[in-house]
Amino acid sequence: MMKATAKDLRFNSKELLDTVNRGEEVIITFRGKPCAKLIPYNGKNKETVKNQLFGIWKDNDMVQDVDQYICGLRKGRF
Structure with missing residues (x-):
């Protein structure tokens, strides 16, 4: 599981999406506290x-x- 800041999400979103596409989960932090989680999309029907x-x-x-x-x-x- 990878951690990234809100600033990373803003400026490095493609790299974070590439990480998620490889199957990793990314926790987004804002001011040091976990705020959101990026997870791979499970293509349900x-x-x-x-x-x-x-x-x-x-x-x-x-x-x-x-x-x-x-x-x-x-x-x-x-």
Whole structure:
């Protein structure tokens, strides 16, 4: 596990991302205290992520198709 400062993140972000892409975790510190953690992205399938994002809708009987409902809400904005 590697540690980096917020300044390192600002000026050396590519190097930190390269480190994460190699499988290492990076702890970002701000004023000496751990603040964030960069971890490798685990490419889950889209369905799993979708269920996590719309989990608040799973018990809502008024909305049968969440995707259609959200598209309907956004329709007027675009």
